[in-house]
Amino acid sequence: MDNATRKxxxxxxxxxxxxxxxxxxxxxxxRVLCGLSGGVDSSVAAALVHKAVGGQLECIFxxxxxxxxxxxxxxxxxxxxxxxxxxxxxxSALFLDGLAGVTDPEKKRKIIGELFIKxxxxxxxxxGSMEWLLQGTIYADVxxxxxxxxxxxxxxxxxxxKLKLLEPLRELxxxxxxxxxxxxxxxxxxxxxxxxxxxxxxxxxxxxxTKDRLDTLRAADAIFREELIxxxxxxxxxxxxxxxxxxxxxxxxxxxxxYSEVVALRAVDSTDAMTADWVRLPTELLDTVSKRICxxxxxxxxxxxxxxxxxxxxIEWE
Numbered sequence: 001m002d003n004a005t006r007k008x009x010x011x012x013x014x015x016x017x018x019x020x021x022x023x024x025x026x027x028x029x030x031r032v033l034c035g036l037s038g039g040v041d042s043s044v045a046a047a048l049v050h051k052a053v054g055g056q057l058e059c060i061f062x063x064x065x066x067x068x069x070x071x072x073x074x075x076x077x078x079x080x081x082x083x084x085x086x087x088x089x090x091x092s093a094l095f096l097d098g099l100a101g102v103t104d105p106e107k108k109r110k111i112i113g114e115l116f117i118k119x120x121x122x123x124x125x126x127x128g129s130m131e132w133l134l135q136g137t138i139y140a141d142v143x144x145x146x147x148x149x150x151x152x153x154x155x156x157x158x159x160x161x162k163l164k165l166l167e168p169l170r171e172l173x174x175x176x177x178x179x180x181x182x183x184x185x186x187x188x189x190x191x192x193x194x195x196x197x198x199x200x201x202x203x204x205x206x207x208x209x210t211k212d213r214l215d216t217l218r219a220a221d222a223i224f225r226e227e228l229i230x231x232x233x234x235x236x237x238x239x240x241x242x243x244x245x246x247x248x249x250x251x252x253x254x255x256x257x258x259y260s261e262v263v264a265l266r267a268v269d270s271t272d273a274m275t276a277d278w279v280r281l282p283t284e285l286l287d288t289v290s291k292r293i294c295x296x297x298x299x300x301x302x303x304x305x306x307x308x309x310x311x312x313x314x315i316e317w318e
Contacts, residue, residue: 012179016048019168019180023052030131032166033124034059035116036086037198038067038075041136043190044181045169046084049134051184058130059084060123062116065092066200066214069222078189087127091119099202099209103246105318108209112199121162133163137170138177140273173272194239195273195315203318207246212299213261217244219297220263227289228267237279240267242293243306243317251294251301260301263293268315276310 027049034046036059050057061079063072072088079086098111117133124130169177174195181191197203205217221242228234243264251258265286270276290303306313 010176012176013183015172016180016183019048020052023049023166023168027053027056027132027166030056031129032057032132032134033120033127033130033163034134035120036061036075036079036084037136037196038071038078038190038193039136039196039198040174040177040181040191040193041138041169043079043082043136043186044177044184045134045136045167047082047181047184047186048168049166050082050084055085057085057134058124058127059086060120061086061088062119063088063090063092064095064112064115064200065211066095066112066202066209068196068201068225069218078187081187087123089119089123091115094119096209096211101208103207105203108202108318109199112202116198117163124163130163132166134166134168136177137167138172138174138273139170140174142170143274173274175271192235194234194237194241197316203316204241204243206244206317213244216261216297216299217242217263220244220293220300223292223296224265224289227285227292231282231285233281233285237267238270238276239315240265240279242266249302258301260299262302262304263297263300264304264306264317265289266306266315266317268310270310270315273315276315278307278309281305 032049032053034042034049034057036042036046038061046057046059061076076086076088095112095115098115099108102108102111120133172180178191201214201217202209205213224240224242225234228237228240234240243266245262245264247262248259249262251260267279267281268276269279286305293300293303
């Protein structure tokens with residue numbers, strides 16, 4: 001059965017009720033640990049499991065130091081009305097130390113996945129005995145992990161894990177996950193949030209990951225988002241972000257020669273993350289974004305635009 005047929009044959013209201021029932025049976029009286037990222041997938045997975053087992057679910061939000069500007073505070077605030085038990089932990093120093101000197105994207109994903117599990121297990125021990133680890137793995141993650149790249153929810157897991165894995169969304173496409181979120185009354189601010197990778201800016205900061213380079217990327221990305229919002233385009237685009245490249249080019253900043261880094265702009269439209277096309281952004285907006293990033297972001301003197309669809313490229317660069 002092809003993907004379109006699978007989606008046409010699935011009534012998501014019925015699917016949601018069955019998924020809640022299945023989770024109840026699968027989990028039984030066991031306690032569930034969930035790592036919340038603020039993204040659609042983990043949030044909808046948590047809402048579904050909370051509907052099934054209530055107080056047996058304990059959520060941990062890990063600030064791994066790889067999020068966008070001011071995002072940790074915004075994410076925690078967004079969960080206030082969901083009724084979830086959320087424990088916040090700042091593990092940014094641990095992740096930055098673990099990623100120091102690592103440039104290979106697969107190694108980055110493995111390190112991040114393993115550190116997530118380590119933090120989860122340590123926090124779970126503080127909370128009490130846990131049996132299950134809930135993850136927001138969806139169908140696109142499973143497909144990509146099957147031959148294109150390791151996904152943080154699949155390939156990043158250590159071979160031996162103390163917690164059993166619970167993945168109630170793994171057969172759904174991204175647009176279906178959003179619809180299930182609406183059915184479960186997850187706030188629009190979360191359901192309509194642009195996709196953000198579990199490894200965060202680690203897969204958008206190509207090459208060495210340092211706090212300075214992450215801060216540069218955060219500043220550039222904030223400018224791109226601000227201008228898209230100003231142009232009333234941000235919520236119409238599936239995914240938009242900046243990538244910091246592991247290359248430097250000659251430029252001129254404030255009348256002086258500079259040898260600075262390069263930022264790539266990426267904006268794509270999609271419905272299920274299986275395929276995507278690049279967004280033809282207005283040239284005036286691109287001009288403004290480019291000028292602002294070069295003038296307001298330390299260490300950047302060149303901005304380029306990624307015009308590659310998926311396939312042949314993936315949406316993320318790493």
